[in-house]
Amino acid sequence: MAASLQSHRPSALISFSFPSPRPKASSYSIPFLSKIPAVPPLRLRPSIRFDSAVVKATLSTVDHSSTSASGEDRKLLLEVKDLTAVIAETKQEILKGVSLSICEGEVHAIMGKNGSGKSTFSKVLVGHPDYDVTGGSVVFKGENLLEMEPEERSLAGLFMSFQSPVEIPGVSNADFLNMAYNARRKKLNQPELGPIEFWAHVYPKLNELKMKEDFLNRNVNEGFSGGERKRNEILQLAVLGADLAILDEIDSGLDVDALRDVARAVNGLLTPKNSVLMITHYQRLLDFIKPTYIHVMENGKIVKTGDISIAKALEKEGYKAISDR
Numbered sequence: 533m534a535a536s537l538q539s540h541r542p543s544a545l546i547s548f549s550f551p552s553p554r555p556k557a558s559s560y561s562i563p564f565l566s567k568i569p570a571v572p573p574l575r576l577r578p579s580i581r582f583d584s585a586v587v588k589a590t591l592s593t594v595d596h597s598s599t600s601a602s603g604e605d606r607k608l609l610l611e612v613k614d615l616t617a618v619i620a621e622t623k624q625e626i627l628k629g630v631s632l633s634i635c636e637g638e639v640h641a642i643m644g645k646n647g648s649g650k651s652t653f654s655k656v657l658v659g660h661p662d663y664d665v666t667g668g669s670v671v672f673k674g675e676n677l678l679e680m681e682p683e684e685r686s687l688a689g690l691f692m693s694f695q696s697p698v699e700i701p702g703v704s705n706a707d708f709l710n711m712a713y714n715a716r717r718k719k720l721n722q723p724e725l726g727p728i729e730f731w732a733h734v735y736p737k738l739n740e741l742k743m744k745e746d747f748l749n750r751n752v753n754e755g756f757s758g759g760e761r762k763r764n765e766i767l768q769l770a771v772l773g774a775d776l777a778i779l780d781e782i783d784s785g786l787d788v789d790a791l792r793d794v795a796r797a798v799n800g801l802l803t804p805k806n807s808v809l810m811i812t813h814y815q816r817l818l819d820f821i822k823p824t825y826i827h828v829m830e831n832g833k834i835v836k837t838g839d840i841s842i843a844k845a846l847e848k849e850g851y852k853a854i855s856d857r
């Protein structure tokens with residue numbers, strides 16, 4: 533989506549006053565989104581169709597319920613089995629058989645040494661073109677995720693916050709968020725929100741993340757500090773919503789207050805229906821966002837799964853603690 537957005541002319545601006553909840557200033561200037569000229573349609577399909585009869589047969593036999601950590605019966609949201617993937621250009625294998633199941637309402641954390649494959653795993657889940665899947669399966673909400681285009685994965689409810697969020701020159705945050713949000717509403721057969729309604733949706737989320745309104749008028753991530761980029765990623769998550777949010781090192785580059793704000797915003801989004809998959813190196817994030825499970829990745833595989841005691845042992849003794857157990 534980012535590439536197609538770059539070709540747009542900047543949108544016209546209008547000023548108006550806001551109804552309550554009333555921002556401090558009396559009026560703001562935000563893009564009048566309905567004046568954006570001819571937005572190229574996203575590649576939407578009314579429903580995902582599987583070409584392979586084998587995939588269909590497999591999906592119909594998968595039991596999508598599971599017992600959660602708390603003992604309740606919860607639906608499986610994501611099921612990854614023996615996933616293998618290579619770097620598209622060099623064919624070097626990075627993922628060597630990852631298996632992981634996430635139920636609705638769960639928070640999972642992946643830890644692991646540098647270069648063990650954590651980011652690659654999350655990028656493969658969202659369909660990053662740098663990688664080719666060579667084996668295994670990924671079922672998300674009962675559908676074969678690997679058959680979907682990246683846009684379709686996002687519209688299906690998968691969100692990823694990247695370790696190094698990219699800049700999108702010439703596209704304001706407000707336009708980006710509005711287009712992405714309305715694309716999701718369209719997919720759900722809901723009416724698109726106009727600029728005033730959209731602002732009412734965004735404003736409380738900006739507040740929660742302690743971000744100033746002018747962030748909306750700035751181009752996506754352009755000139756943002758590392759911490760501002762991370763906040764902006766979580767703003768996108770808060771505005772767009774997601775059934776599964778994959779957060780790759782959202783704690784990196786955040787000062788302790790920012791970490792608290794971001795964690796509070798993420799916790800505020802958690803419901804019994806949606807889930808989070810976090811990648812982190814440090815227990816400090818897990819002190820704020822409590823994980824149901826912690827997985828340790830090593831050499832492209834998950835080698836250990838457990839509770840918060842894993843993070844505590846890692847913090848104390850390093851990865852030696854895992855190999856010794």
Ligand SMILES: Nc1ncnc2c1ncn2[C@@H]1O[C@H](COP(=O)(O)OP(=O)(O)OP(=O)(O)O)[C@@H](O)[C@H]1O
Binds near residue numbers: 644645647
């Ligand atoms: N596009 C790519 N081109 C070349 N090598 C890659 C690419 N993507 C991943 N790799 C390599 O694959 C390995 C796993 O990388 P990945 O970023 O997934 O590790 P990670 O566990 O997230 O590491 P970190 O904790 O340092 O962020 C590394 O050796 C990395 O250099």
